[in-house]
Each structure stands twice: as C-alpha cells, then as structure tokens.
Amino acid sequence: MKYRNNFLREVEANVEEGEWVKRCMQCGVCAGSCPLGPHWEHPPQEIFMMIRAGKREEVLSSDSMWMCTSCYNCIARCPRELPITHIMHGLAHYATRLGLVPENQQTNKFAQKFWDNLSKKGRVNELKLGLSLYFMNGFMEGIKTSLKMQKIGLGMWKTKRMDPMEILGGHGCEDTSGLQAMLKKASEIEAAKKVKV
Amino acid sequence: MAATKKLGAYICKGCGIADRLDIKQLVSTATRDGKMNVVKEHDFLCNSEGVSMIQADIDSGEVDHIMIAGCSKRAKTDAFSFDSVAMSRANLREGVIWVRPESDDSEIEETTQEMADDYIRMACAEVKFMTVPASSGEQGRTPHVLVVGGGFTGLKAAVEVNKAGYEATIVEKSGALGGTAAQLYKSIPGRSPFADPQQPEIIDLIKQVESNSKINVHLNSSMDNIGGAPGRFNADINADGNIVSGIFGSIIQATGFTNYDAGQLPEFAYGKSPDVVDQLGLEMLAKEANGGAIKRPSDGKEVENVVFVQCVGQRSEKEGHLSYCSGHCCLTSVKQAMYFKDQNPEVDAMVLYTELRMPGAGGEDFYRNGQNKGITFTKGEVSEVVPGSNVTVKFQDLILNEAVELEADLVVLATGMVANSGVNVETCASEDDDAEAAAVNKEQAVLNLDYRQGRDMPQLVNGFTDSHFICFPYETRRTGIYSAGPVRRPMDMVQATEDATGAALKAIQAIENAAIGRAAHPRSGDLSFPSFRKEGCTQCKRCTVECPFGAINEDEQRYPLFNEARCRRCGTCMGACPVRVISFENYSTDTVGQALKAVDMPDEFDEKPRILLLACENDAYPALDMAGMTRQEYSAFVRIMPVRCLGSVNTIWISDALNSGYDGIILMGCQKGENYQCHFVKGSEMAHYRMSKIGDTLEQLNLEKERVQTYEIAITDIHKVPKIINDMAATIEEIGMNPFKF
Numbered sequence: 054m055k056y057r058n059n060f061l062r063e064v065e066a067n068v069e070e071g072e073w074v075k076r077c078m079q080c081g082v083c084a085g086s087c088p089l090g091p092h093w094e095h096p097p098q099e100i101f102m103m104i105r106a107g108k109r110e111e112v113l114s115s116d117s118m119w120m121c122t123s124c125y126n127c128i129a130r131c132p133r134e135l136p137i138t139h140i141m142h143g144l145a146h147y148a149t150r151l152g153l154v155p156e157n158q159q160t161n162k163f164a165q166k167f168w169d170n171l172s173k174k175g176r177v178n179e180l181k182l183g184l185s186l187y188f189m190n191g192f193m194e195g196i197k198t199s200l201k202m203q204k205i206g207l208g209m210w211k212t213k214r215m216d217p218m219e220i221l222g223g224h225g226c227e228d229t230s231g232l233q234a235m236l237k238k239a240s241e242i243e244a245a246k247k248v249k250v
Numbered sequence: 251m252a253a254t255k256k257l258g259a260y261i262c263k264g265c266g267i268a269d270r271l272d273i274k275q276l277v278s279t280a281t282r283d284g285k286m287n288v289v290k291e292h293d294f295l296c297n298s299e300g301v302s303m304i305q306a307d308i309d310s311g312e313v314d315h316i317m318i319a320g321c322s323k324r325a326k327t328d329a330f331s332f333d334s335v336a337m338s339r340a341n342l343r344e345g346v347i348w349v350r351p352e353s354d355d356s357e358i359e360e361t362t363q364e365m366a367d368d369y370i371r372m373a374c375a376e377v378k379f380m381t382v383p384a385s386s387g388e389q390g391r392t393p394h395v396l397v398v399g400g401g402f403t404g405l406k407a408a409v410e411v412n413k414a415g416y417e418a419t420i421v422e423k424s425g426a427l428g429g430t431a432a433q434l435y436k437s438i439p440g441r442s443p444f445a446d447p448q449q450p451e452i453i454d455l456i457k458q459v460e461s462n463s464k465i466n467v468h469l470n471s472s473m474d475n476i477g478g479a480p481g482r483f484n485a486d487i488n489a490d491g492n493i494v495s496g497i498f499g500s501i502i503q504a505t506g507f508t509n510y511d512a513g514q515l516p517e518f519a520y521g522k523s524p525d526v527v528d529q530l531g532l533e534m535l536a537k538e539a540n541g542g543a544i545k546r547p548s549d550g551k552e553v554e555n556v557v558f559v560q561c562v563g564q565r566s567e568k569e570g571h572l573s574y575c576s577g578h579c580c581l582t583s584v585k586q587a588m589y590f591k592d593q594n595p596e597v598d599a600m601v602l603y604t605e606l607r608m609p610g611a612g613g614e615d616f617y618r619n620g621q622n623k624g625i626t627f628t629k630g631e632v633s634e635v636v637p638g639s640n641v642t643v644k645f646q647d648l649i650l651n652e653a654v655e656l657e658a659d660l661v662v663l664a665t666g667m668v669a670n671s672g673v674n675v676e677t678c679a680s681e682d683d684d685a686e687a688a689a690v691n692k693e694q695a696v697l698n699l700d701y702r703q704g705r706d707m708p709q710l711v712n713g714f715t716d717s718h719f720i721c722f723p724y725e726t727r728r729t730g731i732y733s734a735g736p737v738r739r740p741m742d743m744v745q746a747t748e749d750a751t752g753a754a755l756k757a758i759q760a761i762e763n764a765a766i767g768r769a770a771h772p773r774s775g776d777l778s779f780p781s782f783r784k785e786g787c788t789q790c791k792r793c794t795v796e797c798p799f800g801a802i803n804e805d806e807q808r809y810p811l812f813n814e815a816r817c818r819r820c821g822t823c824m825g826a827c828p829v830r831v832i833s834f835e836n837y838s839t840d841t842v843g844q845a846l847k848a849v850d851m852p853d854e855f856d857e858k859p860r861i862l863l864l865a866c867e868n869d870a871y872p873a874l875d876m877a878g879m880t881r882q883e884y885s886a887f888v889r890i891m892p893v894r895c896l897g898s899v900n901t902i903w904i905s906d907a908l909n910s911g912y913d914g915i916i917l918m919g920c921q922k923g924e925n926y927q928c929h930f931v932k933g934s935e936m937a938h939y940r941m942s943k944i945g946d947t948l949e950q951l952n953l954e955k956e957r958v959q960t961y962e963i964a965i966t967d968i969h970k971v972p973k974i975i976n977d978m979a980a981t982i983e984e985i986g987m988n989p990f991k992f
Contacts (some may be wrong), residue, residue, distance in 0.1 A: 055654065055656060056598075056600055056626065056628065056654070056656050057555065057598045058598050058624060058626065061624075061626075074622050075622070075624060075626075076618065076621050076622065078621075078627070079629055079649055080628070097648060098649070099650065102628070102629075102647070102649040102650055103650065105626050105628065106628070106647065106650060106654075118990075133618075170691075
C-alpha cells in the first residue's frame with residue numbers, strides 16, 4: 054500500500070538497523086556525501102523515502118544499495134546519526150534472502166565468491182579469490198584479465214607477496230571442520246528465520 | 251534668558267586631551283565666547299574628585315547649567331549624572347583627538363584645536379538655551395492594568411501583573427474565558443523531554459483568574475472608548491450592554507487571532523467533505539473522542555489513516571493567501587498526529603509538508619519523537635483534495651518527484667493565523683464629518699482609542715500589531731498599550747507565555763514611569779516633554795499627524811494636546827512644526843540652532859570650509875564615536891551635533907546653517923522603510939521626506955544640491971561614517987565654498 058506504514062514495518066522487522074529508517078529527515082546530506090553518488094539510481098535519502106512510500110519491489114530489487122563501498126562518509130555526516138551504511142547492507146542482505154537481487158548484480162556476485170572462498174577454510178585465499186573474480190563473467194574475459202594482470206602477478210610472486218602454490222588448496226585456520234560445523238549451524242538458524250511481513 | 255542662569259564649564263584634561271589640545275585656549279573660549287560664569291579644568295573629571303568638584307558648585311548654588319567638555323555624551327553617563335541641572339557635553343575625545351592625527355604639523359594642530367574650540371562654543375550655546383526639565387504635574391499612579399482579551403495570553407498577562415502586585419481587569423468579548431486555548435484537546439509540550447502532547451495549562455489558568463479577587467473579569471464585553479494616557483487611561487467597557495468606566499495605568503492587548511478560513515481555498519474541499527477539517531476542527535474531534543479512537547465526521551468510522559497538509563493558504567504569495575508562516579502549525583500537526591499514534595500505533599498518520607518548521611527549544615525533539623512514534627513525514631506539495639466516500643489527496647512527492655493520489659479517512663488542513671488587530675488605522679475610512687464611517691470603524695475596532703490617529707494601534711506588517719519585532723517587542727506605537735500573543739506575531743502557547751510576561755513587565759514599567767512623569771521608553775527616565783507656544787501655533791495639525799506614536803490629540807479649541815505620558819520624546823513634532831513653536835525644556839530649535847550658529851565661521855578665503863553633521867544619537871552618533879575609538883581619521887572641518895532622532899530636525903536648522911556659512915550639511919539617521927531601524931519608527935522616514943523638499947530651496951538660493959545630503963546609517967557603519975564626512979569635504983573642495991559667509 055502506498056504511503057502506508059506496512060513496508061516500513063517490514064523493513065523494521067527484517068532489516069538490520071531498519072528501525073532507523075523512520076528517523077530520516079530528508080536533508081540529503083548522505084546523498085551529497087557519497088563518493089559513488091552519481092552511480093546510485095536512488096541515493097540513501099531516496100531509498101528511505103521509497104520505504105516510507107511503500108515501494109517494496111522497487112526498493113528490494115534496486116541496484117542502489119549494492120553500490121555502497123562502506124566508506125562511512127554518510128554515517129559520519131548524517132545529522133540524525135542514522136547508521137546508513139549498515140542499513141544499506143541490511144537491505145542488500147534482505148533482498149538476497151528474498152531472492153530479489155537483480156540478475157547479474159556484480160557486487161552481489163563478488164560477495165558470494167568472497168563468502169564461498171572464505172567459508173571453505175576460514176581464511177581468504179587471495180590467489181583463488183582473484184582468479185575467480187577474473188573469471189566471474191566468462192572464460193574469455195578471465196583469460197584477457199589474467200594476461201593483463203600478468204606483470205603484477207609476477208612482481209608479487211618475486212617479492213613473495215603471492216604464493217602460486219596456494220592454487221593447490223592453500224592455507225586455512227586450525228580447525229576447519231569445526232568452522233564448517235559452526236557455519237552450518239548458523240545457516241540453519243538463518244534459514245529458520247521467517248520473513249516477518 | 252541667560253541672566254538668571256548660572257553657567258558653569260568643566261573641562262577635562264584626561265585621556266590625552268591636555269596632551270593634544272591647548273587647554274588654556276579652551277578655557278578662554280569657554281569664558282569669552284561661551285560666556286560661562288564659572289570655568290574650571292580638571293585632570294580627570296570623571297573620577298570621584300572631579301565629579302564632587304562639579305557637585306559642590308551645584309550644591310553651593312554657584313551653577314545650575316553646566317557644560318562638560320571631555321568625552322562623548324554617550325560615555326561616563328553614570329559619573330556625569332546630576333539632578334536638577336541642565337547639562338550639555340562637548341565631545342573632545344571621540345569627536346576630536348581620537349579622529350585627528352597626532353602630528354607636529356602646525357596646520358593639523360591648528361585645525362584640530364579649532365575643532366575643539368568650536369565644540370566648546372556649541373556646547374556652551376546649547377546649555378544656555380536649555381532649562382532644567384521637570385515633570386509636568388499631570389501624572390498619577392494607577393496600579394491597574396486593563397487586559398483586552400481573555401484568551402491564554404490575556405489570562406497569563408493578568409496573572410503575571412497580579413503576581414507583581416498590580417490589579418488587572420480582563421475584557422473578554424465571548425461568554426467564557428480561555429479563547430482558542432480552551433478549544434484544544436492537548437497542547438504542544440513546553441518542557442523536556444518534549445515527547446508527548448501535554449494537558450493544556452489553560453484550565454488551571456482560568457481557575458487562578460476566577461479565584462483571584464484582584465483580577466476583575468468582564469465577559470461578553472468590548473471596549474467602547476479609551477481616552478487619556480499612560481497612568482490615566484480612562485476606559486469605557488461595554489459589559490453586556492452596560493457601560494462600566496474605569497481608570498487604568500496601562501493596557502495589554504491580547505486579542506489573539508482568528509483561524510484563516512480554509513473555505514476560501516476551493517482546491518482543498520474544506521466544507522465540501524465533512525472529512526476535511528482544519529486544525530481546530532481536529533481538536534474538536536479529539537475532544538469528543540477523549541482518548542478513544544478518533545472518528546471521522548462523515549460516518550463515524552474510526553480513522554485508520556489521516557493526512558495532515560501543511561501551509562494551507564499560507565507562506566504563499568497567491569491572492570487571498572497569507573504570505574507569512576504562522577509558526578505553530580507544524581508543531582500542532584505533529585501533536586495532532588500523536589493523538590492518533592498514541593491511541594493506536596497502527597493508524598497511518600502522514601504529514602505532507604514542503605518545509606517543516608519546528609521552532610522553540612523543544613521543536614526538534616518533538617519532531618524526532620513524532621518520527622519515533624511512526625508518523626510519516628513526506629515532502630510533498632498538495633494540488634487538490636477531492637471529496638468522496640474516502641477523501642483523495644493529490645500531491646507531488648518532492649523527494650521521489652512523482653505525482654501521487656492517496657485515499658485517506660480524514661484530512662487535516664494547517665491553516666494560518668489572522669491577527670485580531672481591529673481596524674487598520676492607516677487605511678480605514680476617514681471619520682472627519684462622516685458619521686457612517688465612524689460607526690463602521692467603531693464596530694470593527696478592538697480598542698476604540700480616542701486618539702486622533704485612529705481607533706486601534708498601527709499595524710506593523712501583515713496585520714500584526716507591533717513596532718519592531720527584534721529591537722522593541724511589545725512596545726507598539728501607542729505608549730502604555732502593549733500587544734502580546736498572536737495579535738503581535740504568529741506564535742504558539744510556549745511563546746505566548748513569554749510574550750504575556752514581557753508585556754506585563756512593559757505595562758508595569760509604563761505605570762511606574764507615568765507616576766513620576768518620566769518617559770516610559772526608549773528614552774526611559776527622560777523628564778522633559780514637548781510643550782508649545784500657543785500664541786504662535788497656526789493649528790496646522792502637522793504635529794498631530796506626524797507623531798509616530800499618536801501622542802498628540804486636539805483640544806476643544808483645535809490646538810494640539812500633547813498627552814506627555816504617551817510621548818516618547820523623539821521630537822518629531824518639533825521637527826515637523828513649520829512655525830517652530832514646539833520645544834522640550836532641554837531640546838529645542840534654539841538649543842540646536844544656537845549651537846550650530848555658535849561655530850566660529852572662517853571667511854570664504856580662509857579655505858577652511860565648515861560641514862555640519864546632524865547625527866541621530868541612537869545609531870549614527872555611536873557609530874561616529876566608535877570611528878573615534880578605532881582611531882579613524884576624518885576631516886577637521888566637520889562639526890557634529892547629536893539629535894534625538896532625525897525626525898526632530900527642523901528645516902530651519904538647515905536654512906540657518908546655510909545662511910550662517912556652512913558649506914555642507916550631512917544628516918545621518920537610521921534605516922527607514924519596511925526594515926526600519928529607527929528607534930522612533932517613522933522619525934527617519936519623516937526626515938528623509940522633509941529633506942527631499944530641501945533641494946528646491948537650495949536651487950532657489952542658487953546653491954548646489956550636493957551641499958545637503960541625507961544618509962541612512964546603522965550603528966555598525968563605523969567605517970562608512972568617516973568616508974561620508976571626507977567625501978563631503980572633497981565635494982566642497984570641488985564645488986567651492988558657500989557664498990553666504992558673512
């Protein structure tokens with residue numbers, strides 16, 4: 054319903070820090086402070102207004118909150134002290150849970166790759182993460198990007214900033230199976246959470 | 251004249267005056283040119299020894315008119331405060347040594363000394379034509395305040411006046427006390443944490459008034475006539491048909507406001523649908539619900555969603571709209587939205603605004619609390635409200651930039667305040683020999699003043715009755731009558747509380763000053779008052795028209811009647827009088843006229859022009875003093891004469907000055923017009939108007955127009971004033987000396 058409080062209430066119930074949304078006073082300082090501002094279709098201020106205006110689909114399937122790089126400029130400047138960065142991530146996370154993320158959303162894809170990489174052994178395997186990022190959008194593009202980055206890669210190898218042997222499994226935390234068990238339990242809890250509408 | 255006056259001159263040598271000026275020469279000027287009987291010099295005149303030297307001369311009866319040469323008349327006023335003598339001051343410090351360069355150059359020394367000598371001559375001449383001010387004997391103490399209006403502000407003012415030990419009489423036109431405030435379900439919180447609407451104070455206030463024997467209440471009453479002056483207003487109250495007369499010391503007008511009629515705005519469907527109400531309409535619904543669910547008027551359904559529309563017919567330049575912000579409506583809408591949210595958080599309450607204004611200490615907190623309670627604030631402009639079984643609000647969302655149509659159970663319109671200020675005395679029909687116009691005006695008037703300038707107080711702007719929002723709140727343009735509450739300025743009850751208290755204090759100040767025959771304000775304590783020489787008066791009525799405060803009436807013989815307790819002592823009447831019969835004991839066409847003529851005028855071939863500067867003592871003169879304090883130099887050819895207000899400048903001074911050889915004349919008054927700074931509201935405007943006519947006279951005399959210039963000066967213009975003086979000096983060099991030097 055337009056301009057009714059139902060979507061606002063849904064956000065408050067399901068989105069991390071969502072209870073702050075109603076406290077936005079529409080000054081626009083966040084929109085003006087965002088270094089990526091021009092790339093957002095709807096700056097945070099507008100997202101907050103859209104939530105209050107009940108635009109559920111438009112907000113959750115929006116590309117905008119995925120643009121946030123967590124620079125925290127908006128939080129530092131918000132006169133109402135809204136945790137805007139956290140709300141943006143909260144909205145992105147909620148959209149993911151609901152499966153409303155736009156197809157081929159690059160930040161979303163990278164976030165998934167990062168999580169898959171990290172959750173395997175409890176440590177980020179930078180070589181594998183880099184390569185999976187290169188090949189994220191297809192084999193040919195992966196080869197091209199790899200060739201382009203060749204020099205940097207060799208340089209890092211020479212100065213021992215990158216170990217090519219990491220490709221064969223790589224390092225991890227002490228108790229990988231324990232970590233896996235913890236993560237499994239956590240995802241069970243998360244899945245059991247009902248979306249409150 | 252001077253025969254009976256015992257004249258004394260006291261010359262201070264402190265603050266470097268003796269280092270820069272030839273004191274012997276000054277003493278001789280005061281003695282020979284100033285013709286002072288006693289002339290004394292002192293190293294440090296404002297210390298206790300110096301002051302007691304003067305006091306001793308006064309006490310021994312040796313002097314009763316004194317001239318003090320030293321610092322500016324604005325400095326050391328506490329030290330040089332002598333009762334029962336007339337006093338003038340020659341400004342040798344800020345006006346001479348601080349604005350002239352220290353130099354061994356004999357020419358500079360000479361012109362600086364001439365400046366000082368002339369100031370001595372001027373001050374001596376001035377004091378010679380003064381008499382010691384004494385109050386008129388017309389005064390009386392009436393510790394009784396008349397409060398017109400029995401709403402929140404009026405009641406509060408009456409209670410405050412009473413707490414200070416004065417009696418109060420309230421005149422209320424309706425049949426009950428409380429006014430608009432009594433119609434409210436709850437009021438905007440006035441105390442921290444500013445979270446929730448609070449129980450209105452009005453119920454308690456009415457009880458306090460009703461149980462107080464020193465506060466008299468007349469219901470169903472209006473003012474039939476108010477005559478007299480502060481300290482002795484005689485008022486006829488039409489109390490339900492009977493005339494009750496009384497004498498009052500001062501008056502507080504707290505006649506409040508009328509809600510703007512939203513019916514004038516067809517696009518908002520007010521009157522077309524019962525589910526569109528204004529803010530007072532919602533208060534009624536809330537009162538009916540009394541804590542339960544608020545029901546919409548059309549079918550009694552409990553309201554599930556409500557839209558508040560801000561700035562309805564206000565803050566708009568459209569025909570028939572109010573151009574101003576009424577200051578309380580945003581707060582009121584938040585309060586009213588809370589009525590719904592507090593009763594049932596599931597109700598959707600939206601405030602549609604273009605700019606939200608949350609004035610007052612707690613405004614912002616109240617807004618935040620409204621948001622926390624889930625009130626939706628949408629920046630949007632409403633184009634139309636369409637009546638129907640559910641009302642539809644059409645608006646443009648200004649953040650999302652899209653047109654929206656929204657159904658609501660109830661729409662509340664935030665309309666503005668229209669001041670109940672009675673007739674506009676500046677635009678109403680003239681009552682001269684027109685009984686019909688008089689009857690209409692009398693019907694519409696609130697105060698029904700027996701003042702020649704009209705039945706109500708002049709309005710400042712947008713129908714509100716004030717004289718200066720910032721510098722002189724409450725003071726109005728009728729001395730002893732103070733406006734408070736929404737008749738003075740749009741406001742909520744928190745501000746009205748402050749206003750009522752302020753006006754109560756002003757009313758008391760007026761009573762006490764009138765009791766001893768002193769000016770109430772801004773020249774508080776001034777004992778002098780205007781009087782006129784009846785045999786010279788031509789009954790032209792200029793003074794009665796030009797007085798910015800309506801102080802002057804006509805007596806039975808059509809002569810001016812000054813009502814000095816109404817007077818602010820600005821002297822605008824004196825400036826207006828074409829035959830110069832109006833004067834104050836210590837300020838008259840003679841005191842200034844003789845002072846400016848006392849200057850030693852060099853002849854045409856001396857190449858020493860003389861520039862007369864008449865400076866308003868409220869803003870321009872302090873600006874000149876501060877130019878001295880900051881050691882800015884200006885021409886030694888200028889002679890500065892402070893005046894009470896530029897409005898008191900009589901054109902005779904200008905022609906006298908030109909005839910006695912001044913080469914240029916500068917007038918410095920306060921800013922006039924809409925954003926006026928003039929302490930006497932219209933004085934500077936009058937002066938500018940009079941001076942605009944001087945041009946023709948100058949042309950007839952074959953004198954250049956540039957010789958007389960009028961400026962608007964603010965107290966902060968300390969860098970501008972020396973430049974104006976120097977520019978005038980340069981202009982005279984260009985156009986040559988005044989040929990009328992004898």
